[in-house]
Amino acid sequence: MPSTPAIRADRGQPSSQAGRVALNRGFLLVCLVATNFAVLLLAVLLISIAYKGLPWLFDFASIKASFSEGGDGFAGFKHWFRWEFFTEFTSRKAKSAGIRAPLWGxxxxxxxxxxxxxxxxxxxxxxxxxxxxxxxxxxxxxxNIRNLAGVPSIVYGILGLTAFSRLFRVFGADEAWSIGDPESLFYLQLPFGQGVLAGGLTLMLVILPIIIIASQEAFRSIPNSLREASLALGSTKWQTVWNVTLPAAIPMIMTGSILAISRAIGEAAPLLVLGVPLFISNTPINMMSDFTILPMQIYNWASRPQEDFHGIAAAAIIVLLVVLLTFNAIAVFIRQKLHRSLA
Amino acid sequence: MSTPASPTPASPHPAVPFGQLRKPEAGNEALRPDPNAGRRSAISAKAFSSWYGSFQALHSLSMEVPVNEVTALIGPSGCGKSTFLRWMNRMNDMISSARAEGTLDLHGTNLLAPSTDVVELRRRVGMVFQKPNPFPKSIYDNIAYGPRLHRSMGRSDLDDLVEQALKAAALWNEVKDRLRASALGLSGGQQQRLCIARAIAVGPEVLLMDEPCSALDPRSTAAIEELISQLSEQYTIVIVTHNMQQAARVSDRTAFFYEGRLVECDETERIFTRPKHKQTEDYVTGRFG
Amino acid sequence: MRPKGMSSVPLPNLSGLPTPGSPNADQGGLGSQRSGDLLARAAQRGRPRSGPARVLTERLIRWSLFLCATLSVITTFTIILILLKETVTFFAMPEASLMDFLFGLEWTPLVGAEVHFGIWPLVCGTVLVSAVAAAFALPVGLITAVYLSEYAPSKVRAVLKPILEILAGVPTVVYGFFALSVITPGLKWFHDGFASFNAASAGLAVGIMILPIVCSLSEDALRAVPKALREGAYALGSTRFDVSVRVVLPAALSGIVAAFLLAITRAIGETMIVALAAGGRPQLTVNPANETQTMTAFMVQIFTGDAQAGSVEYQSSYAVAFVLFVMTLGLTLVGNAILRRFREEYD
Incomplete structure (x- = not known):
């Protein structure tokens, strides 16, 4: 008798080779459909918003005139834009409404x-x-930080309302204490009320976990050998961080932070809770000024039934997206540069 | 945690004053009176043990590192030689699970004591690592890093110090025209010499080297070895090496470690020609390890 | 233990630096000797920096950094405290009762005389919208992740990843607008039964919003599976499909489950999309074509509306926020716990 039994690999029915290959092909097809779906979505999103919003940003009649017979071509580009959209405050009529207040806010x-x-x-x-x-x-x-990152932003709004706008009511009613002239840059009041300071601090809490996690990853990516080199020369931990680790981590921290700040630019829910007035016709002059921000203005206009207001909402979205894409591009640029410097 | 410098009956590892005969213990037969007992020691270990968590990396070892000599620590990987080296300037503090018992003295003061100013200790006991690790800064800033931390120095003094450090590390002629260029642009061997220059620029007494040539090509290795023997006139050097020829070439004394124990520590020539222990002989003749 | 006497002794200020008279001075090359001396002297120039000042700075900085780190803990506890206090205030009001809140099936805080505070219609709205979002985003996101990690050539990745990043960076209010102006009209064109504000439209928009999250977290999980496992499977004659679906996917399963949970958490907490597109009528329904109101949308309605601060309907929004917080925190805790264990498995 042989000591090892012969391995019989030919038992059972062979599975169809063609079937397996077809399955593989089919799955690849499903993948491509799903993947292209994401691309398609982005395209539809951008096109629909451009379609609705561009007429409120550009003066198409003027562009047409520039390039028609007797037009001044590119020389007349100043008239192509509806500048009033950037210089006007919001209004009851869509035609004369602008984003001056939310932009500065x-x-x-x-x-x-x-x-x-x-x-x-x-x-x-x-x-x-x-x-x-x-x-x-x-x-x-x-x-705690990981879990904070999962807390809905509207809950931070409740925190901001109680902690910043009202300061836990330890000062009693609104504007219980103030210093300086309300019209000047150096005006402070307690509690903060619905001013830009309360809004900024609330958004700070929203993006803090994101910045922390991104920065931690940046520090983790710094090779330990650099820390050891510095410590072995007799530097303290902080000297090591300040002179060696932090400078090396800064590009990655910047990338993460820019993405986090663009999240803050697009965030509206926590500030809705703060009870910020929706109809603002002034730009902030100090930390306590009333304000509105682009996403809130967009929400306000989009929730009105009139089609014209949807148009200016789309126009404001275009402005917002351009700002965010610029931020994203800067972040990607820093990351690419970082990759090159590491290579 | 450490045991007192003077013997106490309650201590599990009674420390023996240096030079006294120590009764051989099980597994520690290697310990015997040091023939160089009369010499001044920069670093001396007595009944020194070390753990990572529950794993004991070093078993009650005692040895002396004489001033202005090169002491080589050899042994197969995982034998504890690097661990021992990293205790000499407390780099193991970075590893939270690492702890040590016994005494490890720098000029007679236990550097394991909690009151030890680790920063000052590391200024006096410099270290060069396995892989060259220059900072992503200019050559000049790499050398000036340490001095700037410890002293406030005029511009011209600092320039002079950088020059002297680079000269001492035999790198000056190669880099004097590009001191402002990034240190990362240097070759591996140059980077390692830069790291040595950086370490000696703070004026240390002892220089620890953790396999300083293992990441280098033979020519750079030769340059570093040459440098080590020059530096030994000024500094006490402890070098960990895998390479026995290297230990034979550069060191005055050699300590052989095996499985966390110090098997034998003696003059290099003796270790390589007439070792006391069979294990040492097997290792230096290449029969294992 | 260390003896007391020992611990107070600082390192001796012995200068071990060799002087020309030191034992080894007469050995070795003359040139190097001189250069070493120069170095020793150069290193002693200038003024040594103060040790106590260094220790003090270090301690100060360490404490201020620790204070920074405690801010996030303070944030959590403050949120919990505020929600608890205001919720207790709510239940202490004569119109509200815990029994009604937990078991009532009507949420009518703003409707005339007969007010009811039963949380279930709002929970139902939230779950309905999240379910629609999950039904869309989880499969599409997972398949895209499998494609990106197992199939896609690097050129395709170079295009797809930025697109997904852009999708992830679009503010949610923009998705809300998209739902209102594109998805809802599309759904109404498809079938008359869809209301002007409906759960399906909001759900799909939320789905688009969480798609990049599902995708990138799942891809991370798939990429964490060791290469050796894939190579082993290929060596047995597997097709790419066999490897990715029968080997890699099961190996990454817990990571993917965690990704799903974290994405659903985002869907539950999403506010702007549902406030714009889902409508404002809380009702117990499983039909996504109906108008509905989620917990977050109710909160927006209260905080932006005319509800008097301190009134019962105003306070009810804190109770709703508390439920929302508990739900999302629970999911996040579970998701992160699974994720941590998954990472430990492959690290």
Whole structure:
């Protein structure tokens, strides 16, 4: 008797080779359909918005005139735009409404949001990656941040309303305490009310987990050998972070932060909860000024039944998307440069 | 955690004053009176043990690192030689599970003590790593990094220091015209010499080298080895190496580690020609490891 | 343990730096000796920086960084505290009762005399919209992820990934507008039964919104499967389909489940799309063609409407927010826990 039994691989029916290949082909087809669906969606989205919004941004009649007989060609490009859309405040009539207030509001709110979220977010990441002992407290903070990233943004609105707009009511009614002239840049009041400061801080809380997680990944990608080199020369942990790790991590932190800030630019829900007035006809002058932002103005216009308001909503969306795509492009550019410098 | 420098009866690893005869213990037969007991030691370990979590990486070893000599630590991978080296400037502090017992003295002071200023310790005990790890900065800034941390120095003093450090590391002639260029543009061997220059620019007493040539080609290796023997006139050097020829070429004394124990530590010539232990002989003759 | 006397002794300030008279000074090359001396002297120039100042700065910075890190913990606890306090206030009001809230089937806070606060119609609206979104986004997203990770040539990836990133970066209010101006008219053209505001339209828009999330998280999970596993399967004569669907997909299953959970969490918490497209009438229905109201949409209605702060309907929105918070937090916790275990498996 042979010590090892012969392996019989020829038992059973052979499965159809053609069938398996067809299955493979079929699945590939399904994949392509699903994938192209995403591309198609983006195309439909952009085209439908362009179709509705462009007439409110451009003066097509004037463009036509420029290129028709006797037109001034490209020389007349100044008249192609409906500048009033950028310079006017909102109005009861769509034709004379513009995005001056939300545009400036967005700039103020995002500046506050970025200026507060960046240091706190990067600081948290530095603590967790470079300083924190591996213990239960650190693990808890880490888990907490991951879970905060899943909290709906509207819940942050409730937090912002209570914590910033009302300061937990410890100061009693609105404008309980104030300093400076309300018309000047240096005006402060407690509680913050519905001003740009309250809005910016609320959005800061929304994007903080995103910035922290992105920055942590940036620090994790820095090779340990650099840290060891610095520590072995007798530098403290902070000197190592400041001189070596942070400079090396900055491109990745920038990429993540720009994406997070573009999320803040598009976010509307938390500020709706803040109770910001929807009809604003002034631009912010200080931290306490009333404001509106682009996504809120879009929401406001889109929720009206008149078709014209949908048109200017689409026009405002185009402006918003152009801003966001620019931000995205900058982020992608930094990332590409980073890849090249690592290669 | 460490045991006191003076012997206490309660301690599990009674530390023996240096030079005294130590009773051989099971698994630690290698310990014997050091023939060079009269020499000044830069670093001395007594009953030194180390753990990673519950894994014991080093078993109660005692040895001396004499001043201004090159001491080579050899042994198969995982024998604990790098661990030992990384305790000498407390780089193991970065590993949270690592801990040590016993004493490890730098000029008679236990550097494992909690009061040790780790930053000052590392200034005095420099380190060069396995892979060259220059900062992504200019050549000049790499060298000036350490001095800038520790001293406030005038521009011209700093320039001079950078030049002297690069000269001492035999790199000056190759880079003097491109001090502002990125250090990452240097070759592997140049980068490693830059790292050595960077380490000596802070004025250390001891220089630890963790397999400094393992990532380099033979020519760069030769340059580094030449540099090591020059530097040994000024510095106490401890070098971990896989390469026994290298240990034989550059070191005055050699310590052979095996499975977390110090098997034998003696003059290099003796280790390679007349080792006391069979294990050492097997290793240096290439029969295992 | 360390003896006390030992621990207070600082390192001696012995300068171990060799001086010309040191034992080895007469050995070795003359040139190198001189250069070493110069270096030793050069290294001692200038003023040493203050040690205590360094220690103090280090401690200050460490503490301020720790404070930064605690902010996120404070955020969580403040959210929980606010929601708890206001919800308790709500249930203390005479019009509200916990029994009605948990078991009532009507949510009519703003309708005249007979107000009811039964949470189920709002939960139903949220679940309905999320279900439509999931039914669309999970399969499409997963298949796209499989394609990207297993089939797509690098050129296709280079085009597709940015497109998905753009989709992920589009603000949700834009998707809401898209639902209102394109999806709803499309659905009404397809079938008369769809209301002007309906769950299907909002659900599809939410689906488009979470599609990039499903896709990128699933792709991460698929890519985490070791290459060796794929090579092993190919070596047995598998087709690409066999490898990706029968080998890689099961191996990445828990990661994909986590991706699905995290995406559904986003769908549940989504606000702007449903506020624009789903309508404002809470009702118990499983028909996506009907108008509905989600928890988030109700909150928007209260906070942007004329409800008086402190009134019972105003307070009811905190109770709704509390339910929303518990639901999303639960899903996130489970999703992250699965994800962590999945990562540990392959790291």
């Amino acid at each position: 967005s700039v103020w709110v995002c500046a506050i949001c970025a200026l507060t979220a960046l240091p706190v977010g990067v600081g948290t990441a530095i603590y967790l990656e470079e300083f924190a002992p591996r213990n239960r407290v650190t693990r808890f903070i880490q888990t």
